[in-house]
Amino acid sequence: MSKDVLSASVQESSRDRIMARIRAGRERHTEVGLPDVPMYDIKGDKVENFIAKLEGFDGKAVRVPTRGDALRWLAENLETDGKTVYSAVAGFKGNFEVDSTTDPHSANVVDICVANGILGVGETGSIWVTEESLGLTACALFSTDLYLLLEVDKIYSGLHQAYAALNLANGRYGAFYTGPSATADIEAVHITGAQGEISLTAILIG
Numbered sequence: 001m002s003k004d005v006l007s008a009s010v011q012e013s014s015r016d017r018i019m020a021r022i023r024a025g026r027e028r029h030t031e032v033g034l035p036d037v038p039m040y041d042i043k044g045d046k047v048e049n050f051i052a053k054l055e056g057f058d059g060k061a062v063r064v065p066t067r068g069d070a071l072r073w074l075a076e077n078l079e080t081d082g083k084t085v086y087s088a089v090a091g092f093k094g095n096f097e098v099d100s101t102t103d104p105h106s107a108n109v110v111d112i113c114v115a116n117g118i119l120g121v122g123e124t125g126s127i128w129v130t131e132e133s134l135g136l137t138a139c140a141l142f143s144t145d146l147y148l149l150l151e152v153d154k155i156y157s158g159l160h161q162a163y164a165a166l167n168l169a170n171g172r173y174g175a176f177y178t179g180p181s182a183t184a185d186i187e188a189v190h191i192t193g194a195q196g197e198i199s200l201t202a203i204l205i206g
Contacts, residue, residue: 086098141196147200
């Protein structure tokens with residue numbers, strides 16, 4: 001028997017032994033149900049908690065009564081001169097247009113991104129966003145200043161309550177945004193805007 005044939009025989013034998021052990025383990029496997037996770041009580045007002053946590057992560061919060069007021073606030077307060085603005089919010093127009101064929105890499109020129117948040121979490125100051133609420137997701141990731149509109153009645157007291165309200169099977173992308181990007185890896189010095197947005201402003205409606 002040649003060395004090549006002998007080597008192949010040994011490899012096949014080893015593979016067979018490994019696969020046999022895996023199959024045997026699967027046959028002995030018993031399905032175990034997931035544990036019941038309690039809905040932990042989060043003390044305090046959920047909106048006030050949200051604002052405090054968001055600001056603790058260098059984010060900003062603006063409260064307005066209606067969506068119309070939110071659009072007016074954007075029009076009056078965003079410095080858009082000479083900047084590339086992307087908007088996924090109806091009623092506020094940007095100057096960076098996208099469609100189904102837009103290359104996500106082209107979003108690297110976006111300075112300001114305006115989009116919708118799906119829900120918020122008072123416990124962490126986080127905002128859940130999806131590809132549907134952001135439009136072209138890369139615009140939010142590449143932008144320098146990110147503005148997210150969020151209805152206050154969509155703020156949940158804690159992460160457990162928020163996850164219970166989500167259907168994670170819907171859509172291809174979903175993420176919690178908690179303030180602007182930051183890092184403290186180097187000498188434990190906190191730096192805001194290290195990998196992405198320098199600012200994140202939540203415009204709370206209601």
